[in-house]
Amino acid sequence: MAALAYARGAAPDARAELRQQPADFFVDEDCDIALSGSGEHLWCRIEKTGLNTQDAVQALSRATGVHPRQIGFAGMKDRVAVTRQWLSIAWPIARDLPDLPDLDGLEGIEILEMDRHERKLKRGAHRGNRFVLRLRELAGDRDVLEADLARVREQGVPNYFGAQRFGHGGRNLGLSRALFAGKRLSRNRRGFALSAARSLLFNAVVDARVRDASWNALIDGEAVMLDGSHSVFALAETDQGRDELEQRLARFDIHPSGPMAGRGGDDVISGRARELEEGVLGEYADLVAGLKACDVEAGRRALRLSVPSLEWQFEDERTLTLSFWLPPGAFATSVLREIVDTTSDS
Template identity: 45%
Template structure:
């Protein structure tokens, strides 16, 4: 599957040029933003960990082995990119135990930067945002065009597409989801089941968002929409008055798109018709997601870019810094700027 099939049209025009991202791990840095005051005491040991070219699950396994505890005792808020330099929190459940010596977990790919005790374990999704520092190298683009595009993105946000990494190489996870959906079966292996369900759901969301980008309504509320604030998981229907809410213009309030699952769609009117057409184009996947026990949920269509700033460390290097809500993809921002030559896995 092509990039356009997996994500959809760009909102701000064609790429301003080309660049390379992730030539080295330091080109893609992620810092978890966690607004939880740690007490300094309790049966959970929290670790602030720096990882380089290492995925979150492998880091958890290494920490568990070094601590001499089962993997189920390790918790983390979210998965971070492997091909990157990332910093995130982990927690270990150590009831009645002293702090373990964790040096065996560390090497050039993993460093424990800080440890702190707390009464509770780290829950999935507990972080409030992720901070990104991206360095685009081998940049071939007109700087004036880039500046104009960056200002536009800063003011208007970008479509909140799921990134290509959700779908596997050339969409292999979507192909896998379709195969199981056609048989209305689920993979026995837990990790595979989770990955394919997520890919199928993300694919349908991206198709709905692509339709909204195509008709120009991805960043505008329509009567019948379900609206949500950037950092809220609650939603409310849009009537005529809600479509004029000034918080839409300042990128605080957004229309949402479907994360398919069981239950009636809460949208109405033209929005419901559009989403029904997307489901009708992939009926097996839509039915499969519902019968797998997934619940119908919503995701904001527009991605606001917090604290976006940029500079040029070299003549062919652009460095970006910004903050995104959890579950959103930094590559959605890059995609509206440049094409990434020869790179299809990010």
């Protein structure tokens, strides 16, 4: 991750420590689904400390006797953090509601609220996440830091996948290569392997576009993505004029996009955009071939992540608090890396 290019041209001058304690990294899942109050799924809003989402699922499974596959969640959350999110548990109507707060085995988990609903909570069903991050032992030129904060709020950041996507020490990429070499993996580990491979390839393309100074620009043959959706259109096929497209780009209505590698999807790009992507992906031919062999369907992801909600407050000379909202799939660490160096953060 440290080798990936920075939009600011170099690593930030400011340094700080993140996650001296879990509360320094607070995440609140933004899920606006209206619960019906009836149905065979019990939705629980939890606050967990020192546990990732899979840890919480396993704990709830042990406490309730419900198989982990019958427990749904919208997004994965960090372990070294205090996070709030919704989970759903398959719970027949005829079965009395559990007294979850009193169940054994839920250390680190607080049940904030619960209600019934007709459907299981699906991955990606949330609107996004609200973050409050406290940076301690802050050092560096404050004027430069505030300029970086203002720039990020105004221009956004490269939409890199964060280091956590690749597992501790990059172990998920090891799973990728094992899977593509023919090793059988469990359902969860297979998912981690495929996701890590696609994320590495996407990051490599973003890195190339940042170095090309085109991560936030529309280039010839671009596949253009609508903000807040997965809808993509080919720049070469639109009837809109260049000036109109540039205006939409400036107000973050559209973004340039990069590949989520897999089977198909090559017809949406052409020209310089295609040449650039093929040049990058050609360096990882084994991963591209492995994803296609696993019948993963290709997709696109915005190269640029906007952060208009970014706010900051200096609690004292050595402590900075940041707050912002991000859509599903975006990484707070990708915002941070353009503002402050936290490489000592484990």
